[in-house]
Amino acid sequence: MTQRRTFLLAGGAFLAAPGVLRAQVSDPWFRGNAPTRRNMSSFRAQRWEDHFSKRGVVSILADTSSRALHYWSADLSDYRLYPTSVPMTDELTRRGYTSIVRKRVGPDWTPTVSMRERNPDLPAYMPPGPDNPLGTHAMYLGWPAYLIHGTHDTRKIGRRSSSGCIGLYNEMIAELFSITPVGAQVRLI
Template sequence: MIRKTLLLASAFALFAVSVQADERYKVIRPVIIESGIAGEWMTQLSGPVRARVLRKVERRQVQYRTVRRAGLFSRPVVQQVTYRAEKPPIEQMEPQFLPQVVEYETKYRPGTIVIDTNNRFLYLVLADGKARRYGVGVGKPGFEWAGEHRITRKAEWPEWNPPQEMITREAAKGHILPAHMEGSEANPLGARAMYLGSTLYRIHGTNAPWTIGYAVSSGCIRLRNQDVVDLYERVKVGTRVIVI
């Protein structure tokens, strides 16, 4: 009798576990990505996914209840948060685009700026066949240009007044640009600007340092903020600028 009772109890227990397992796998639960991991993962993606809502796990210490209450453990609390992945840190920029003194034979006099748009380099010509080289971002396809100008004005933390054609062009893409933006770290012109002749072109900083080395601008030459500050201190109004 006792043996029969034990067998029935065991069968009931196995049935209960089976039912519980079936119930558990009836629902496909969403994958929960913790914010620390998602940051690295999402930098590899583009488009709307950058602004999607993710689930964040708030970890709590495991709490043991008394044996009398079946030894339960607390579960992680899941809360909805808006997460936007950060861009790669500027230290990840390719080494050739970091400021450095290089061998540079040229016919231009020391103090001249030469911008090689094909290779994404700006050279500040030095004496003895050398130059100080910076990585730059240049005009995207359709916005390339070449020529010679001089720096006619310099500005620290410049204001940004996008031209009307840029405002119209970006509006057609669904991007609404401000008519005016005060100088700040969020300003696309960055920390410094050097204006070229009477054109709309500038050598300036950027609020997007990960774009250095790419053809992304509307014709302006952009540097990392720390690099444009360095260049700004080395040149004067009247400096000759050659864009090739």
């Protein structure tokens, strides 16, 4: 009887383990329905003053080392933190200050020449839709071919997987898109 009781208790603990693991990765700054365990330990609240000289209408910091995007509203009443995908290599990573210059729901995609050189199987053009690598929403930065956008491939979030852009879960880019105006200041570090 003791062996059976031990086996049942151990089995129950094993089945409960995924719930316990999920509870351990919860973060008070994390807003969203699709948490990732790949890099949650590196998520740290940031101070806008450490990255910008003044508050803008909105301030966005994309931190490529922690693979996180930080959002501050103009009056600082709203701070949000999102997990992201980041560029595959440092050579593909643009760092510095820019801004959101336009936004688009249902973006289409044209790979750059360098993307097609790296992967000749890429299509020349892809219309909006479920296979589009830009996901459901895109915010275009002041640098050509650099965006903050969604992705249908959720395996990319938390990884070095993009060709230069910052990627978010589609649900999260939709939320960020709705609260971020054109002209928002952005810094990539």
